[in-house]
Amino acid sequence: MIAGILKEIKAEENRVAMTPAGVELMKQNGHTVLVEKAAGSGSGFEDEAYVQAGAEIVETAREIYDRSEMVMHVKEPLPAEYDLIRENQIVFTYLHLAAAEELTRALIRSNAVCIAYETIQKADGSLPLLTPMSEVAGRMAIQQGAKYLEMSQGGHGVLLGGVPGVDPGNVVVIGGGIVGTNAAKMACGLGAKVYVLDINLDRLRYLSDIMPSNCYPLMSGPATIRDLIQRADVIVGAVLIPGTKAPRLITRDMLKYIRQGTIMVDVAIDQGGCFETSRPTTHTDPIYTVDGVVHYCVANMPGAVARTSTLALTNATLPYAVEIASKGWKNAMLENKEIRPGANIINGKVTYKGVSDAFGLEYTAVDDLL
Ligand SMILES: NC(=O)C1=CN([C@@H]2O[C@H](COP(=O)(O)OP(=O)(O)OC[C@H]3O[C@@H](n4cnc5c(N)ncnc54)[C@H](O)[C@@H]3O)[C@@H](O)[C@H]2O)C=CC1
Ligand SMILES: CC(=O)C(=O)O
Numbered sequence: 095m096i097a098g099i100l101k102e103i104k105a106e107e108n109r110v111a112m113t114p115a116g117v118e119l120m121k122q123n124g125h126t127v128l129v130e131k132a133a134g135s136g137s138g139f140e141d142e143a144y145v146q147a148g149a150e151i152v153e154t155a156r157e158i159y160d161r162s163e164m165v166m167h168v169k170e171p172l173p174a175e176y177d178l179i180r181e182n183q184i185v186f187t188y189l190h191l192a193a194a195e196e197l198t199r200a201l202i203r204s205n206a207v208c209i210a211y212e213t214i215q216k217a218d219g220s221l222p223l224l225t226p227m228s229e230v231a232g233r234m235a236i237q238q239g240a241k242y243l244e245m246s247q248g249g250h251g252v253l254l255g256g257v258p259g260v261d262p263g264n265v266v267v268i269g270g271g272i273v274g275t276n277a278a279k280m281a282c283g284l285g286a287k288v289y290v291l292d293i294n295l296d297r298l299r300y301l302s303d304i305m306p307s308n309c310y311p312l313m314s315g316p317a318t319i320r321d322l323i324q325r326a327d328v329i330v331g332a333v334l335i336p337g338t339k340a341p342r343l344i345t346r347d348m349l350k351y352i353r354q355g356t357i358m359v360d361v362a363i364d365q366g367g368c369f370e371t372s373r374p375t376t377h378t379d380p381i382y383t384v385d386g387v388v389h390y391c392v393a394n395m396p397g398a399v400a401r402t403s404t405l406a407l408t409n410a411t412l413p414y415a416v417e418i419a420s421k422g423w424k425n426a427m428l429e430n431k432e433i434r435p436g437a438n439i440i441n442g443k444v445t446y447k448g449v450s451d452a453f454g455l456e457y458t459a460v461d462d463l464l
């Protein structure tokens with residue numbers, strides 16, 4: 095198969111969908127890899143390294159789309175690319191469609207085979223291509239929260255770890271999955287008092303076993319959230335119901351309970367955000383304030399630490415890319431049940447329930463198309 099690696103065009107996105115080591119493995123499996131010029135430079139991989147690994151460097155995204163049977167991105171295709179996507183072409187990338195109606199409709203029109211990284215799912219329910227970026231984003235959430243707590247950044251001037259004789263800061267993490275656990279680990283490491291909220295009691299038991307004593311796993315619910323946000327210095331939004339729009343757990347009205355200069359980091363913004371007042375921001379302009387409460391809602395947080403993120407992401411994506419390229423998408427989905435839920439839109443049909451529900455579109459089970 096001919097696979098094309100596109101250069102990311104989202105603001106401040108420096109990750110790349112395949113490293114030179116990945117190209118080498120694709121070549122060993124008999125595939126041709128086209129890499130858009132300078133696609134890897136933001137992650138420290140120059141064109142020369144791709145050529146040495148056996149890739150062909152291609153000048154434009156248009157040529158990648160024209161010549162490739164499968165295109166790979168990190169982030170979703172942007173409007174400038176919608177008309178370049180071809181019928182039956184495999185588009186393999188993060189899509190987050192339940193929060194992106196315009197993109198959903200463009201991909202339906204394209205008649206392409208759109209497989210989302212974030213909905214590939216193992217039998218135990220885990221999301222192997224979301225996990226590495228959730229690990230990065232969860233850790234970064236605390237780094238960003240601590241930074242914006244500084245007064246010159248708009249925060250209310252609390253040092254998360256405190257000092258001897260002074261209380262540490264309070265961190266409230268809503269959602270105790272991969273993002274939430276990684277955020278909590280970082281915040282605990284700094285010495286903050288950390289509350290992690292989830293609705294899954296088994297998950298709370300697990301967190302209670304593995305987390306240090308300055309972490310308090312609690313059952314999530316409106317009353318608990320309302321109580322905790324009044325004392326919070328940093329609030330992290332980290333909930334997910336896979337493939338669907340995030341539930342709004344802190345409403346506009348609840349901002350009145352939150353002190354000015356508190357930092358709300360909505361990591362779940364790529365699924366629409368779990369705070370009503372969240373709207374996507376970029377690394378160049380990451381924060382805004384509502385009623386004095388600072389909101390950080392960058393939809394591609396891992397892009398800021400591109401070297402680490404590219405390596406972590408491609409460690410996870412490469413085996414799936416090789417399998418899809420080697421077997422074709424249908425056989426890959428028939429033989430590997432983890433890949434099947436990755437199908438979001440296939441030849442104009444919406445094959446992911448969370449996406450069809452989000453926009454009132456007709457749903458077709460992927461099994462009917464295999
Ligand atoms: N902004 C960014 O750059 C990035 C965003 N993300 C996003 O972060 C979000 C979280 O991802 P993961 O941690 O990997 O998901 P996960 O599936 O590991 O964890 C989500 C957790 O939320 C819990 N949950 C669901 N409803 C809840 C509720 N009402 N109250 C409390 N907890 C609730 C679930 O039980 C689960 O434990 C996703 O939307 C993901 O796409 C991930 C990576 C980067
Ligand atoms: C998960 C995701 O959307 C990201 O890493 O940007």
Ligand SMILES: [Mg+2]
Nearest residue numbers: 364393394395
């Ligand atoms: Mg994202």
